[in-house]
Amino acid sequence: MEGTVIGLLIPLLGTMFGSAFVFFMKKDMPALVQKTLLGFASGVMVAASVWSLLIPAMEMCEADGKWAVLPAAIGFCLGMAFLLFVDYVTPHLHIDSDTPEGPRSHLSRTAMLSLAVTIHNLPEGMAVGVVLAGALQGGIGISATAALAMSLGIAIQNIPEGAIISMPMRAAGNSRLRSFVIGSLSGVVEPIGGLLVILLASFMTPVLPYFLAFAAGAMFYVVVEELIPEASEGVHSNLSTVGFAAGFVLMMVLDVVMG
Numbered sequence: 001m002e003g004t005v006i007g008l009l010i011p012l013l014g015t016m017f018g019s020a021f022v023f024f025m026k027k028d029m030p031a032l033v034q035k036t037l038l039g040f041a042s043g044v045m046v047a048a049s050v051w052s053l054l055i056p057a058m059e060m061c062e063a064d065g066k067w068a069v070l071p072a073a074i075g076f077c078l079g080m081a082f083l084l085f086v087d088y089v090t091p092h093l094h095i096d097s098d099t100p101e102g103p104r105s106h107l108s109r110t111a112m113l114s115l116a117v118t119i120h121n122l123p124e125g126m127a128v129g130v131v132l133a134g135a136l137q138g139g140i141g142i143s144a145t146a147a148l149a150m151s152l153g154i155a156i157q158n159i160p161e162g163a164i165i166s167m168p169m170r171a172a173g174n175s176r177l178r179s180f181v182i183g184s185l186s187g188v189v190e191p192i193g194g195l196l197v198i199l200l201a202s203f204m205t206p207v208l209p210y211f212l213a214f215a216a217g218a219m220f221y222v223v224v225e226e227l228i229p230e231a232s233e234g235v236h237s238n239l240s241t242v243g244f245a246a247g248f249v250l251m252m253v254l255d256v257v258m259g
Helices: 004-023 031-059 062-089 110-136 146-170 176-185 189-201 205-232 237-258
Strands: none
Touching: 004 110, 004 146, 004 176, 004 189, 031 062, 031 110, 031 146, 031 205, 031 237, 062 110, 062 205, 110 146, 110 189, 110 205, 146 176, 146 237, 189 205, 205 237
């Protein structure tokens, strides 16, 4: 139980650490750094989706032969559809954008930025939770070290993400402390989402492969809909590609070595 709590909290600590950069950096994060960090976050999330979620989902169903891919495919599509729905019904504002998305509302810019980050972080918490749930159940090919690798990978990805969140908050006129708090709170949804998934999965072992693929689909939605477009716009987009490669390789190595 203690290991599960630690696994859920590690990603939040990564977000808090990254958000603390606001105390040491100027108001605006250099475009060069931001593009690199966005690419890095994308790489980590894609590698985690493949090695820690989709491959285990198919391995759990290998007795079904060529149909082992079916739960992974269905879960992946459901995860994409779920994030698409959340994105559509929630008023939010992406970083470096002046045009809100979702239904019209009278929320402040800070509130809508926070909601955008919450949408972003939800699938990461789900991913950590479902891998931890698999490790807790045992006998299904997901080890405790693989779950720890997932938590560490998301935490490492959350460090630049925390900085990317808190720095625009500071640039928008918030104090350093308020920017840090908002950036840190954006990561609270991860342990909450992870815990809910663990509680659900403990009663639904037969559909765990669907849960794994669902989390992968949700993370892919965030990468394709938000991170990659933001990383590719404007100058220094080539650095986002380098960052993607670094993040992908790091998460791949973590999963293989620790799994």
